[in-house]
Amino acid sequence: MALPDGVTLRPATPDDAEALTHLHLAVWDDAYTGLMPPGVLESRRSDLDRRVERWREILTDAEETTWLAVDASSSEPGGLVGFATAGPARDNDVDVSLELWALYVRASAYGTGVGFALFEQVVGDRAAYLWVLAGNERAIGFYERQGFRLDGTEDELDDGRHLRMVRAGV
Template structure:
């Protein structure tokens, strides 16, 4: 039986950089093992210090990153900001949304999503074949728009949602 407290969502600070870098590695392992080449997941663990510094810079530059924390530490995060795609008439992009596997289905992903995006128009990229995530975003009103982009880790597909 766990004595962990319920997760609390808050804005990330530069002090979260190290824990966030480790969380980011863990949640990628949880989400993408079997969906992308294992070598990509393994190689990410060789760059921990660089990842910590990248997160410190991101959080210092005041990017919109939220973290969820329980009694055991960080358990999820979401990042959003200005859209980076010139061919989309939507200004907001969900850059990342991840939750530790032990909390999948708990509502934490939805809580992070709601804080980061709410009911605003937005778009995001998701790894093709990541059906769990695609279904989650469809429940939030997102639809695949047919745009695809190949990366080393695999094919990404774009999803859009009009504001409500």
């Protein structure tokens, strides 16, 4: 699936920290409203400056690249409509070395190919695993179409129950 006209992918830089922070907050609202306690979403907005600085640190210091989807026609901060990051596995009980840490797009970009393009950029056909919020059927379906399967591992966090999905290389 090709990207929509005017949408491009590029690596994030520390200069993107503020726009990426706003995108991160917005995509959580898009994806998780009704799936997690409203207080969790509200609390994420309580220290915006700290979140911007944290993204700036991540984008300065991380060995892994965060990729951005930029829509030239978008009114979103920086034109950002999605982002994705993958890196070394953080779980030691799975025999896969790549973890998809984040893949989010604005609801307005659902079904347009933006999420798939970001996924291809950071994971491609490699074996990988990820964590998805229970009840997020849109995300679970997307990952199943990419060959991921629930492996039965769950983790209960403050924001809800998370399910692990794993895919062997294709």
